[in-house]
Amino acid sequence: MSGRLDGKVALVTGSSSGIGAATARALSREGATVVVNSASSVEAGKALAAELGDASYHRADIGDETEARELVEAAARRNGRLDILVNNAGTTVKIPHGELDEVTREVWDKILRVNVLGTWNVTVAAVPYLRAAAHEEAGASVVVNVSSLAGLRPTGSSIPYAISKAAVNHMTLMLANVLGPEIRVNAVAPGLVDTPWTAEWELERNYVRAMAPLKSSAQPTDVAEVIMALVHSHQVTGEVVVVDGGLHLR
8 A cells, every 4th residue: 555645745634633643644654745734732743743754744723714724835835736635623612412501602613613614714725736736647636524423413522513514514515516526525424533532531432332333432543544545536526434333323
């Protein structure tokens, strides 16, 4: 598998840990030059970029339209092109679904700003570079959005989070419809993944172990594996691939 992405440049947002870091490592192993990003975990992001050799790190808050555009421009300027975009950055607030009064305007603003507008900001900024790379290579460039099972089922850490991921899922379909043939757009929709965010979610982890056909929550590498499959699947666009051990079947 090594070398399949030689000469390609990939930007992975929110890639200082978890799914984003696993994806950055997977892309690098296959030869891609990776741009690592985070909004706050600067030292972790720089350390990952150093680990990956020819990678670079760029701090940016993708919810800020200007910073999102500067992130994309810096990635393309430093590396001369952009072939792959993985929109992984996201945020949440854990609120029981029945606690409607806890869902304040501030909660809505925080989640929608990053998960929906941030994904939009980076993708729109990246489109000209992705199109240029596709024309140069005579093959489609790639966008993969990291969504969630919560965007497909009435589940997730909070109602605003679930709604934000439903929006990302539909955004994926809409963009795939208008950006072909130069750009393929797909999404992965993980269930519970063992990341620093979910380290203390033992109740949810026990539920998944009891209910999911595969009896386990996912590791970041499990999701990265599916992202890589979508990067290489040249006839696939407009798909949202669930990665949840079969929990959605129950």
